[in-house]
Amino acid sequence: MRDFQYYTPTKVLFGRNTEEKTGALVKETGAKKVLIHYGTGSVIRTGLLDRVKASLEKEDIPYVLLGGVVPNPRLSKVYEGIAVCRKEKVDLILAVGGGSVIDSAKAIGYGALYDGDVWDFYCGKCKAKECLPIGVVLTLAATGSEMSSSSVITNEEGWLKRGYGSDLGRPKFAVMNPELTLTLPDYQTACGCTDILMHTMERYFTGEASMEITDSLAEGLMRTVMHNALLLKEKPYDYDARAEVMWAGSLSHNGLTGCGGDGGDWMPHKLEHELGGMFDVAHGAGLAAVWGSWARYVYRDGLTRFRSFALKVCGVKEEGSDEEIALKGILAMEQFYRAIGMPTNLRELGVEPTEDQLAEMARKCALGVGGAKGSVKVLREPDMLEILRMAL
Numbered sequence: 001m002r003d004f005q006y007y008t009p010t011k012v013l014f015g016r017n018t019e020e021k022t023g024a025l026v027k028e029t030g031a032k033k034v035l036i037h038y039g040t041g042s043v044i045r046t047g048l049l050d051r052v053k054a055s056l057e058k059e060d061i062p063y064v065l066l067g068g069v070v071p072n073p074r075l076s077k078v079y080e081g082i083a084v085c086r087k088e089k090v091d092l093i094l095a096v097g098g099g100s101v102i103d104s105a106k107a108i109g110y111g112a113l114y115d116g117d118v119w120d121f122y123c124g125k126c127k128a129k130e131c132l133p134i135g136v137v138l139t140l141a142a143t144g145s146e147m148s149s150s151s152v153i154t155n156e157e158g159w160l161k162r163g164y165g166s167d168l169g170r171p172k173f174a175v176m177n178p179e180l181t182l183t184l185p186d187y188q189t190a191c192g193c194t195d196i197l198m199h200t201m202e203r204y205f206t207g208e209a210s211m212e213i214t215d216s217l218a219e220g221l222m223r224t225v226m227h228n229a230l231l232l233k234e235k236p237y238d239y240d241a242r243a244e245v246m247w248a249g250s251l252s253h254n255g256l257t258g259c260g261g262d263g264g265d266w267m268p269h270k271l272e273h274e275l276g277g278m279f280d281v282a283h284g285a286g287l288a289a290v291w292g293s294w295a296r297y298v299y300r301d302g303l304t305r306f307r308s309f310a311l312k313v314c315g316v317k318e319e320g321s322d323e324e325i326a327l328k329g330i331l332a333m334e335q336f337y338r339a340i341g342m343p344t345n346l347r348e349l350g351v352e353p354t355e356d357q358l359a360e361m362a363r364k365c366a367l368g369v370g371g372a373k374g375s376v377k378v379l380r381e382p383d384m385l386e387i388l389r390m391a392l
């Protein structure tokens with residue numbers, strides 16, 4: 001087991017009606033003026049925004065509103081938020097929504113306290129020294145952004161989707177009421193479950209030999225998410241299944257499932273970010289569409305882990321060679337994706353990139369990771385292109 005730092009400063013309030021405590025949580029932070037940040041309308045339609053506003057009003061906390069965050073959140077909206085925060089002297093940003101809203105809030109938080117262009121952080125030019133405090137009322141179990149250090153923003157100039165990670169951006173608190181996810185379309189629920197699985201898989205599929213406790217947690221988390229994702233397909237209003245998935249989403253990306261590891265592989269994510277940047281696809285669906293091709297390209301370099309994954313997570317029988325077992329695991333995972341309505345290739349995802357577009361994605365991806373990345377297998381631009389071709 002490698003040395004590690006585990007830092008999860010987010011106070012979590014989990015359960016029914018917890019959004020009513022939002023005002024009290026903001027008050028605890030000492031904030032004097034809040035920016036309520038939200039998406040393209042779901043929180044208005046469900047009445048959640050009104051409930052959150054009422055909760056702030058109950059505590060006499062003034063707020064301003066900024067909605068309109070789209071999936072694959074845009075840099076232009078971040079600039080808008082930075083201007084609002086400065087003009088209104090906002091000292092806490094309350095993200096009410098899914099990962100896109102939370103990520104946009106984090107970017108605004110960095111940018112509001114920085115003299116230069118906030119994109120500097122996302123393109124790797126420099127690191128943020130400060131961030132406005134972030135609070136979250138979560139409406140979609142998926143990205144884990146409610147406890148994670150990362151934020152992913154799309155720059156419309158060049159359609160570059162890039163992530164930035166800093167402990168400064170970890171939310172101060174997260175309100176998680178599983179009931180708030182009952183209004184999700186089935187497709188978004190499935191995308192969320194896929195993303196949650198993938199955050200643990202990215203950390204599980206490494207070149208590391210020994211991290212027994214971390215692996216056990218990871219395997220248990222993945223089994224739980226797969227079981228409940230299938231259950232939600234049949235019973236979308238099952239509170240307990242929603243709750244299991246929601247908590248798994250946070251634990252999957254708050255660092256727990258990577259303790260003692262080498263930081264993980266992350267190439268499926270990097271490839272998906274290019275798909276999201278170029279084709280604006282839902283993140284979870286994009287991940288499912290490339291995962292099988294990535295896995296088939298790299299599994300021989302991580303045979304022990306792919307074998308364990310097949311046996312302990314996918315329920316494959318211990319018959320045949322290690323390679324046969326590993327391949328059965330990859331197949332079982334793809335069957336699971338299909339069972340919850342996720343794509344297993346780009347065509348099923350609804351995009352048909354030309355060879356030029358594939359090459360452009362591979363080029364941008366390689367550039368974004370500084371030339372090479374991966375833990376199971378280090379991938380360079382030609383590998384990335386090959387995986388994208390295999391995913392067609």
Ligand code: NZQ
Nearest residue numbers: 039040041042071072098099100139142145150183184283
């Ligand atoms: O805009 P609204 O109207 O809110 O609709 C959203 C959106 O259309 C809708 N939605 C959310 N909650 C709902 C709801 N609809 C009905 N009822 C509800 N309760 O769902 C749609 C998708 O929302 P979005 O926030 O985009 O989804 P998600 O949470 O999956 O976030 C995806 C973004 O996060 C990034 C992804 O790349 C993508 O840009 N990621 C962020 C990470 C992080 N910060 O740690 C890690 C991830 O790997 C990921 O890259």
Ligand code: ZN
Nearest residue numbers: 143195269283
């Ligand atoms: Zn993800």
